[in-house]
Amino acid sequence: MENNTQQISHEVTIYAEPIFQIGNFQVTNSLITSWFAVLVILVLSVAIRIKLKKIPGKLQHIFEIILDGALSLVDQVTNNRKISEKIFPLVFTLFVFILVNNWLGLLPILGSFGFVMNEGAHSVFVPFLRSGTADINTTLALSIVFVLGANVFGIFTIGLWKTFNKYVNLKALGSIFTKVWKDPVVLLVAPINFFVGLLELIGEMAKVASLSFRLFGNIFAGEVLLVSMGAIFAFVVPGPFLFLEIFIGLIQALIFALLATVYFTIAAQDHSEHEPARSEDHSGGEHKEVHA
16 A cells, blocks of 8 residues: 555564563563453353353353363363363363464454554555464463473472472482392483483473474464465455464464473373382392382
8 A cells, every 4th residue: 555655564573563662671472462361251251141040041051061071171181180170170261261362363453453553665564463372472482481380380399309200310319229239220210210311301401392382483474474465465365265264273272372381291290100110139139020
């Protein structure tokens, strides 16, 4: 669109565009969308809570079906209803927050509000709202919080020492001095177990990268696709792509929430309970495996 001698373009940047500042704190359009998503979830939650009845209405009945199905899905991952009930509020809230963020970025009416910023010879249109999950800062923060949260959950479930030994296996190194006379193989096995723990620690960092970049990449690519199709084919052709991105937004929210459930479940398991311990049978002089 031409405005006198200047060309106004709508460019999709890989970073979130700043809208205004509060002191030294810069507020971006993706942050505004995240705040708006929280507001939508809060209003919806309060509305459901106010209308909560012993004999459910249509809206309450729909949400009860959704919650029951979601809890059953978490049960399939944890295989433990007690663990499911503890982590379900967290992972379901995460799912809803990501889903609302994904879908808000797809609404054409929200992306049409913004301001024009002059950049030299041309002007760029900056929208007020942009999907929060299309900003790597948002997905990275979510990933860090839930990976750390899974380890904190593990500490409360199986204890600090066992959680620490998953990553820095001091127990394996200590077994060299306590078991070497009975089982010399421990000289080989114990260092391997120790370094496996360090690999687990690296794996926690990989989880953060995997969660954040997967969600960010899919949502950002979807927004770029819609903008590109809208610029090339106007309004009719991008319709199928919009429905495709709605489906992708749902799938990505579900994948993120399920992976978070898996991480919480793994953190709550004591792997040492399944490790075979070798003891000496003094009557026959033979070794046998005893499972803890």
